[in-house]
Structures are given as structure tokens and as C-alpha cells.
Amino acid sequence: MKNIDTLHWTGDESGCLVMIDQTLLPLEFTEIECRTVEDVWEAIKMLRVRGAPAIGIAAAYGVCVGLQAAASTDEAAFFTRLDEVVDYLATSRPTAVNLFWALDRMRKKAQLLRGKAAPAAIAAALLAEARAVHEEDRQMCRAIGRLGATLLEDGQGVLTHCNAGGLATADYGTALAVFFAATEAGKTLHVYADETRPLLQGARLTAWELQQRGIDVTLICDSMAAQVMREGRVQAVVTGADRIAANGDAANKIGTYGVALLAAAHDIPFYVAAPTSTFDLATPNGDAIPIEQRNAAEITHGFGRQTAPSGVKVYNPAFDVTPARLIQAIICEKGIIRPVTPECVAEMLNLSDDAAGS
């Protein structure tokens, strides 16, 4: 199965960050080399790299790029530059939680070594730390894939919504990891990908990723999911999640809730695949998750062309919440939460990392 390398570091400390320019997909596959921190900032800002985990990894490597020249300076200059770089990268996508998490982790790693190692050694340690962030995400994807694959059977049709794929993560995705791992385990799947209006992540990214990895994929409009289910073409639905409340209610791309209702109406299991970092235990249930409203132009001028009358009122919620009762199981890197109840969620999240896995 062909690998899709969303982003990677090439070379040693003097190397650079290479990433797929996702804004050009699916028509053009271009990798860009980020040799300055400004390059990394621009790539995050312009959505050339997207998806919470991938943004975090890009930011971590971005710190390394930004410190290359400072590695040969003195300690004070090195740390001044570190602050500059971290503060600057933090402005690229101010709402991305993983961005701050990764930058914070890099800064802490450097602080830990301050006074104990030379700038060049700290720079080397930071590259190792970025690689660790990257590797941990890869392991998380693999664990979700391995666990989720056990829920699918050879020959099944599966449906997914939006893009919870490798492009959003280090290598494998979350929902799509389940399909990739099942395929690697020798199961043949037939994937139906909702195009996912308004921004068409399903058509542009999911269909492309599956096609690239040689998995049988059929693109449909969101409005066709019910018919595909009725015709018996789908035996499971797997989606990602952006945020999961303590009771298991899961916020994800708009349209996910509708797909979950349609799956329930056809007795098809609906699974969510998401790392434990997606859980927000401070949010008791889905009602407490605010739903971001987005620009009308995404619907009225979605593809470079106006497709609705001028001045028409538009409602454009970015997310919806699928209640836990519609979710058969949540697949995370530590294990499978089933049934989806506050108790089972708490139990899984309290598992130590050592106890987790397969």
C-alpha cells in the first residue's frame, strides 16, 4: 500500500520540513520545502497543512527550522530566538489547540536543557523532540487503525464523512486508519466517501487518499448516503471527531449527525475513531459544545462560481454533535470504548499509556 507522507523532516539538523501542499489536491501533488520559519508559518496559515495533529507536528518542526541559524550563537541569543519563533508560529492559526500544545512542548524541552547543554546540542534535542511528536502521532494512528480494524469484516462496504485521514495526521489518519489497517490485515473494503459540503474534504482529500493507497473508493454526494445504505451497500460507518464530551457525545464536521441517524435507521453500526486527546472531560455533554458558524460564501460561492441568488440568507454551521446513543463504539489509541457511556469514557481515559494498546 502506497504511503502518503503528509509531512516529514529531511536530512539532519541542517535539513528542512517537507510537506504536501494540500491546497492543490486532488488535482496536483506538490511537496513544498519549508527552509525558513516564515515558510512554515505561511504553510499553516494558508492551510497547505491542515488537521489538528498535522498542524502540531508542522509547528514542532517549524521551531527547529527557525532555530537553525541560532544553533551556532550563544545561549542568550538562542533562547531569545526560541521565544521569537514560538510566538511567531503561534499566530499562524490562533484557534488550533494542537499548535499551542506542540509549541509549548518544544519550549519546555529547551528550557529543561538551558544551562546544561550548548545551543547546538539543544537544537539537536529539539529536532529529536519534534520527531517524537511526529512518531507519537504515527503510533496513535497505527493503534487506532489496529483496534478499529477488528470491527470490520472482509468484503464489507463502509462509509465515511469528511477527511479523518492521513493528510490530517502524521501518516495514517483516524477514521481512515481503520480502513488502512483492515486492508493491511487482508480485508477487502468498499469505501463510500461523502463529498462533504460545503468544503468538499471528502471529494478532495478522502477520495484522493484512498485512491492513492489502492483502496476501492466510491465518491457520493452527502444526499446519497441514505440511498447507499438502503441498497445494502454499507455495513459500517466510521468518522473522526473534533471534540468528544465526557458522556461520549461527539462533535464532528457538519453532516456527521445526519449520517449517524441514517445509519441507525438502517441498523448499521456507527463508529467514531479519535485519539484520547480529542476528549474534553470538562464538557459534560454535546449541548455544551459551541457550534461555529462559518461564512455564507462557502455555500453560495463554493467553487469559484456563484451558485445561489445574491443576498440569499445562509445558515452554515461548521460542526454538529452526534449523541452518544447513536455511537456504537469510539475507537481510540488506548482501546475501544463500548458502550459509549460516561463511565466507559472515564475508564478508558484513566488507563495508563502502558496498559493501553492491543
Next chain:
Amino acid sequence: MKNIDTLHWTGDESGCLVMIDQTLLPLEFTEIECRTVEDVWEAIKMLRVRGAPAIGIAAAYGVCVGLQAAASTDEAAFFTRLDEVVDYLATSRPTAVNLFWALDRMRKKAQLLRGKAAPAAIAAALLAEARAVHEEDRQMCRAIGRLGATLLEDGQGVLTHCNAGGLATADYGTALAVFFAATEAGKTLHVYADETRPLLQGARLTAWELQQRGIDVTLICDSMAAQVMREGRVQAVVTGADRIAANGDAANKIGTYGVALLAAAHDIPFYVAAPTSTFDLATPNGDAIPIEQRNAAEITHGFGRQTAPSGVKVYNPAFDVTPARLIQAIICEKGIIRPVTPECVAEMLNLSDDAAGS
């Protein structure tokens, strides 16, 4: 309330057929004058006029346009020309049942008068017949609107899918007729229009029609219907139908079945508005209705731009079937069928036209 005149005849027998060029909506409102039968043929072929009833009316007027020069010839020449015109118009959209129905009606009307009236008088009678086809459709729309309006209450939110509006009929539509009539009866409605991928009839036509008639309309993506229902914004769903089986199963634009399931999950009544001519009693149930598959490019190149990877497999059913059990009532011009059972359908269809309506 501003009227939208999908198509009309202007002037006397020497006049012409005027229609809105629907391919330019919603960005441009242009009326075209069809002064030759070739003009009418081209307008039907190129979807400048669309919707089964509107196509039938256009074809009936098209016969009149095509016979204008022949009105001053002898009977043999007149009837030779009639055959030419009818056969030619029949090739404009070979799958449109209303087209054949209207052409057949025009030919029969002429045959009835053969030998009894001069060509000029027959031409005049044919224009009167075309006007009758037009007027009957108008009456049908008004009756559906009047009856359907009784099902809605002041202040309600309603949702519709695709375009079952005035643009598809003589003046008022079927599903949209219900909204127009309710508004005329003094009820304020808040309409949510699904954009209706892949061809965006909801965004391009329904939103435009409602906006033109001053009705509060909000455009959403198809994937947002569930969320809109969950938020309590919608108290009824009304759609049209393309074909209804003897048991009440209704085929309509792809996505309708999904909307019906979502409505059921939120305890929202789902109504179908369609003339009795939509019923096909030779079809016992929805399983016997064939589902047309359409071109992949509608999904992959829908907005004038490629939005999916080259060569991706696509599934593009044009219609789906909503089972009768999900339909609270079918609103037709003779009355309201409720509950939707084979017996109630048969009873309504057996009603004489005189006994119908309110």
C-alpha cells in the same frame, strides 16, 4: 406577492411563446421569445425550460408556433406540417412523459377538427387547447397550494428539497405552492432550502423563487438538514415527487428519502405535494421504480471546476424512493391523502374531478 411567469403566450395566434431562461438563474433573469418551433425545441433540449408540467405546456405552445405559417395553407399541408412539428418536438427530451402527453393531446385536438374547420380555425383551436393545458396546470398548482396550506401554521419553519416550484410548472409549483398559498393566507413561514447536490436546484431555483416572492428563505447544504431539525427550526417538510406508486411510495430527487428519515427521527411531519398525474398505479410499490444513474461529472465537476481526483469512481443515482410509511400525507389537487395507504391512494384517484378540491 410577485408572480413568476415561467412561460406564457403573448399576443394572438400570430404571437409567440415567452419563457424564463432557467439556465441563467439565479444570476441573470432573462426572458426568451420562441418564434419558431426550432426555438422551442432548443429551449426544451437545453433545459431553458424544465420540470415535467412546464415542459408539457411549452411543447403545446410549441405546436402553435410551428403551425403559424401553415394556418394559411390547405388542410393536407396543415396536417403534414402538424406531424412534422409534433415529431420534431418529441425528440427534444425523449424521456419526458409530459412532453408526449401534451403533444398527443394537441394532435388529437387537431384530428378531431379535421374536415370540419379550416386550417386557420384549427390553429386557433390549438392555441386555445395549449392555453387550456396551461390553465389546468395553473389550477392544479393553486388547488395543491390551497389544500397544503391547511397543514401549516403561522410562524412555522419548513424545509424543502430540490425545486418543486413555479419554475417547474405553470405558475405556482407543487411543494412551493403550499408555501405560497400559506403565505397568501396570512401565515408567515421560514423556509429552509436544501441546496440539493449535485445539480443545486435548491440553491439556484428554489432559493431564487422564494426570494423573488418575498418569502423568508435560508439556504443550507443538504448535510445540514439534520442539524436544522435538531435545533427545532423546522416543523414540517414538504417536497414534490416525480412518480408515486400505487401504495404511496414516492420517487423524488436524490436526498429526499434521507430527509424523510431525518424528519421521522425528529418527529417532524413529512409531506409530499404532487398532482394526481404523478401517480403510476401500474407500479405497485417503490421497489418497482427504476433509479436512473447519472453522469459522474455532475459530482466531480459540478461547479465548473474539478473537485475530485481524476478517475475516482462515482455513484450518482438521480432519484430515491421514500416509503409511504415515512409520508404523513400526500397533497394532490383533488385532496389530501392521509394516511398514505394503497386504499386511500385508490380512493383519491377514483374521485371525479368535479367532486374534488375544496
